[in-house]
Amino acid sequence: MPKKIKHSKKQVSMFMLHLIVYLVASAAMWFSLGPNDYPWPAWVIATWGLMVVGHACTIWYNYEDRGMDEFKRQLNN
DSSP: OOOBOOOOHHHHHHHHHHHHHHHHHHHHHHHTSOTTSOOTHHHHHHHHHHHHHHHHHHHHSOBOOTTHHHHHHHHHO
């Protein structure tokens, strides 16, 4: 079974920064929307939200790839 890669404090702090910027920007987009405007922020927020989830997965659910050393060795030959 592959080993889980331990995350660093810097990775977690960068994710928290990413999350805070996402939340502030999302709120700003919704508050700038007029009452009769097309809800365009939904597209931006949904896409950016998927990126935030992906960022979290790369930090807390990342496992080593056993075949990576073999791949690099074959790549250099």
